[in-house]
Amino acid sequence: MSGYHITAMLDEAVEMLALRPGRIIVDGTLGGCGHARQICRRIAPGGTLIGIDQDRDAIDRARRVLPVDDLKIHIVHGNFVDLPLFLSQLDIAAVDGILIDIGLSQHQIEASGRGFSFNRDEPLDMRMDIRSSVTAAELVASMGERELATLFSRYGEERWAMRIARHLVARRKTQPVKTSGQLARLVAEAVPAGAARSQKIHPATRVFMALRIAVNRELEVLDRFLETAVDLLNPGGRMCVLAFHSLEDRIVKQRFRALENPCTCPPSFPRCVCGLTPTVRRLNRKVLRPTDDEVRNNPMARSTRLRAVERL
Numbered sequence: 001m002s003g004y005h006i007t008a009m010l011d012e013a014v015e016m017l018a019l020r021p022g023r024i025i026v027d028g029t030l031g032g033c034g035h036a037r038q039i040c041r042r043i044a045p046g047g048t049l050i051g052i053d054q055d056r057d058a059i060d061r062a063r064r065v066l067p068v069d070d071l072k073i074h075i076v077h078g079n080f081v082d083l084p085l086f087l088s089q090l091d092i093a094a095v096d097g098i099l100i101d102i103g104l105s106q107h108q109i110e111a112s113g114r115g116f117s118f119n120r121d122e123p124l125d126m127r128m129d130i131r132s133s134v135t136a137a138e139l140v141a142s143m144g145e146r147e148l149a150t151l152f153s154r155y156g157e158e159r160w161a162m163r164i165a166r167h168l169v170a171r172r173k174t175q176p177v178k179t180s181g182q183l184a185r186l187v188a189e190a191v192p193a194g195a196a197r198s199q200k201i202h203p204a205t206r207v208f209m210a211l212r213i214a215v216n217r218e219l220e221v222l223d224r225f226l227e228t229a230v231d232l233l234n235p236g237g238r239m240c241v242l243a244f245h246s247l248e249d250r251i252v253k254q255r256f257r258a259l260e261n262p263c264t265c266p267p268s269f270p271r272c273v274c275g276l277t278p279t280v281r282r283l284n285r286k287v288l289r290p291t292d293d294e295v296r297n298n299p300m301a302r303s304t305r306l307r308a309v310e311r312l
């Protein structure tokens with residue numbers, strides 16, 4: 001544990017990967033390197049870690065804190081969706097495990113200076129990879145009222161999406177929304193006072209989440225990755241995904257279910273004729289959640305959802 005980030009469901013995720021010395025493992029979201037360090041301990045000696053992150057801060061941290069003895073470590077500044085390319089460049093045909101943790105790190109929220117938090121007044125950026133072209137401020141400035149409302153509703157499941165969008169569009173005519181503090185205040189103004197008081201979360205929580213998802217194309221990237229990721233596993237290899245809200249978890253659940261039962265034949269058929277066979281078995285049919293003790297010690301972990309599969 002460090003001040004950089006407290007890793008969610010660390011023990012559960014590492015156990016799901018069934019690690020042992022000599023294995024080749026991908027950590028597709030290095031973050032604070034909590035998972036990566038545990039993986040390194042368990043695959044040494046002789047193991048290989050491919051650590052990926054789109055955030056330059058995470059890459060710099062990984063180079064400082066990951067052990068190098070008795071291991072091969074490849075650190076890649078990029079997005080896990082490009083894992084097939086990265087493995088090809090490393091001349092690795094398949095791996096024994098893949099871990100993806102699709103959440104913000106404590107560092108990104110508190111110290112990145114990119115406007116991820118509604119509790120700070122920072123430039124409204126929200127790019128995990130600063131090489132990306134579009135910022136949250138640019139989306140807020142360029143999208144129409146209906147587009148913004150759709151974004152807040154679809155990605156944030158925000159009840160007051162249209163009301164918030166209308167207020168933002170009206171206010172930006174006189175003052176551009178350039179900081180996280182400005183956005184948080186405008187959203188709070190738009191949400192009815194009674195509704196805001198009845199919520200357990202800040203009124204801007206869902207709007208910030210929706211913008212972050214849109215800026216980083218998070219759901220699109222996750223869906224594309226899951227289309228092919230299982231093909232990169234050796235037989236018996238495992239993939240573990242940690243999601244942090246229902247939209248992400250729904251994509252993971254549906255993909256894993258389809259990989260385990262790909263048959264497209266109508267239920268009325270007496271036997272399968274489509275020829276599609278399972279490629280994985282789900283290691284947990286019911287999603288795993290953090291323990292009460294973990295949530296008390298790390299409130300950021302409260303929404304974590306863990307799912308895992310094993311390649312047949």
